[in-house]
Amino acid sequence: MSNELTREQHIELYYYMQLNRRLEERLGRLFRQNKIVGGVYSSLGQEAISVGTAYALEPRDWLAPMIRNIGALLVKGFRPRDIFTQHMARATSPTHGKDGTSHFGDLKVRHVVSPISMLGDLIPVMTGVAMAGRYLGHNIVAMTWIGDGGSSTGAFHEGLNLAATQRAPLVLVLENNQWAYSTPVARQVPLRDLADRARAYGISSRIVDGNDVLSVHQCAKQAVAECRAGRGPVLIEVKTMRMQGHAQHDPAGYVPKEMFAFWKERDPLVRFETYLTEHHLWDPAKKEEIDARIESELDADQKFAEDSPMPSPETAEQGVYCEGCHAVEAEWHRPKQEVMPPAASAEAVWKVKDFGALRGEKPPAAPPAAKEPAPKPAAPQAKPEISEAPPLRVPFGRGPKDRAFRESHEEKHPRHKSKKRRR
């Protein structure tokens, strides 16, 4: 596979994926040692997605991870100690023990919004981030993730619909890992490809092999570029498999063993290591060096977390409100005058294109917009077409076979007479 990444970038992708996996292995061990306060939600088998997508972002861009996107947090600059301390509820954690797991963020430097446990909520929130970025002239892209299960929530729909109406620079990565806790995807969504949902929002979508980090990365990079050019939002469906239970407590006995076997053969790290070797991007010594570095970093950060104190009880009641402890300041990258009157003032009237007429009834005055050049490997799916056939409104008790009704309909809609129904 050809791509634009340098050798160093390939190595960096490997570093983050391997760091992600080794870190989570340690979290699993700590969980079994009772050193984790809450749950551990493994992303085993999904590392290529978190890392490959987040790696497509620039430092100024924003992301909001889901529970299985520790890899994205690492790419964005958080360190293993942040993850360890969060899971172990230490005073030194980014949330000082107020919340656990990957529920933390950083508004100022890394531009990461903390997730909450309610699925789908990040989509409207990151739409707002994307809109605010555009308003302030930041030229940013916002990225967030959702699972196959989370795509059934109302917030998913409301968020993506708002993003679409606003043409917001939002990349939504839909991780189809086949399981929503114990329920297989077929019982949640009657679609073979969840990317089809994009059609309903009038946005472009892509499908990519989630266990191939280079494909994921390239796809995300194109989506980010599309958003930055003002053609967002974009939905990316990544096909993958959750290789462990919902969390550490769940042995996932409901997953057919053959299914695990099928996906184990497609392990993203093994595949990428093979790729690096076959393309002579590293040698065994290099791998050994990186792995050793990862282990020593993890050793140090795990020790830091284990040596860290629990938060003191007095802090439980602190921090509910911001009473001047944080400065709320917008960073303006465009002249403020542009958004102030009189420059901002507008005529308060709607322009309604073709008056909502049936398709074909009234040809649009303007010629159709020029087609966008199709990005290469993973072309966006066809632009959504709203239903072609004019809906035949059938009053109760009457049908298209009713001659009087048919004639009156054709009278009202002369363009649709013709063709099939011509006597």
Place this chain on the structure above:
Amino acid sequence: MAEITMLEAIREALFEEMERDPTVVALGEDIGVYGGAFKVTEGLLARFGTERVMDTPISETAIVGAACGMSYLGLRPVAEMQFIDFIACCFNQVTNFAAKSHYRWGAPAPLVLRGPSGGGVHGGPFHSANPEMYFVHTPGLKVVYPSTPGDAKGLLKSAIRDNNPVLFFEHKFLYRRIKEDVPAGDFTVPIGKAALRREGSDLTIVSYAAAAHTALEAAQALAKEGIQAEVLDLRTLLPLDRDAILASVKKTGKLLVVHEDTRTGGIAGEISALVCEGAFEDLDGPVARVTAPDTPVPYAPPLEEAFLPSAEKVAAAARELAEY
């Protein structure tokens, strides 16, 4: 000084804040070209343009979610619920996302969620509610519910400048019925401070929003009978002005709480508890309350009238308490 309605006062606050600060933006259903279902935001789009005044899809969850996201970049979004009843549709975004943001990860979410609330206009079960207590029970939010044009203007300005998510309830019965001279120029009314509307010595009536006017009307009637009721308008429900409540109760020794919200779980219960904690020895009678009954807000005028606290009901309860 100019006499303006509560609705005009709210609109003035929005105009002035958007004029003062380009980070203030507005979003909601039909707020732009149409100017809002009650015309609160009329003229805003023409003045500030579509980037700052955003007509959204009918998606309360997306509206509040997007407002949160905007606030993280330093904007101060003011989101409208077309009727505050619809806040139920975005309960999760308000209570789990916005409210917990600062406590969980130190991210202030300076947004205002405002909308018309309350009964008396025959709106029926879905256009008349007082859902404030769901949110008073949510740490991390501030809940404001003014009763006069001046307070509405000053409190909305404070809400917009606050670094926390503020729910701003606008009693729609008061929108065009209450007029007041509102001071010209920039002024704010602090969040969390009650206002003493009437001084008295025989009992304290604590109330807010439209019910505060009912309480005042009752107090005037009682005065003719020789009963001097003190009337305290809370203005903010979260944080509650405990000091003002306790000071008044310590002075009069008797407390009647009046609210249009339903009885069980209404703020009267909370106030009663804090008076027990802080002024038990000063009480000369049981804490009384006049509230709406535990039902949805009914549609038919005679039913709604029976539902709402009236000056007669308040006066009767006050009389009984004064004689205790």
